[in-house]
Amino acid sequence: MTHPQWQMVNSAIAKLTGALDRDKVPLLWQTLQQWQPETEQFEVSLQNVERIDSAGMVMLIHLIEHAKKRNCHIMLSFVPEELRTLIQLSNIEELMSQHIQISNGVNCG
Template sequence: MQSCHWQENGEQQASIIGQLTRDTVPELWSQLQAWQTQIARYEVCLKELDRVDSAGMAMLIHLLQHAKNQNCHIMLTFMPSQLYTLFKLSNIDELFAEHIQVTDD
């Protein structure tokens, strides 16, 4: 069974761990919709994502908008190549370039 969870790593950082797919997005998104922050910049580490599909990509887009509505700028770190490819294929990679932090592994 697939699983995915949000792990707070501090006041300004969290990780998404597991498989971010159409099977796991509904439960994770229901949790994240309740997420509130007063922080101006928040880092979401994707280093421990095992798999991501287009539903996972869509959820991340909604998460960025949810944070923006709270005046918070999310930076995605350690973006898996699979997710970056989905962004490119969807022709939205340039729209979200300001949310992607290039990190060396």
């Protein structure tokens, strides 16, 4: 599974890069649907995400559900302020709080 915006660091960490918006998400999601997690805990770093809109947020929610069906818990690290705002505006802080890594100083609540 390869896509320029999804880079596997190892079996437990991947990085998303660039824009996660309505123009980029459909093709990226086609790739991510094929991903089969190999661990029970998986980190997705958003440190290199330049922009995210509601389509990107929804894609991340679907990715979390995709992994959950495969007995894998996703933690998002380096969550950008844009995404935190979208989560708050969408009133899904409670849903997402268990998937936001606090160790990098970013909290969703």
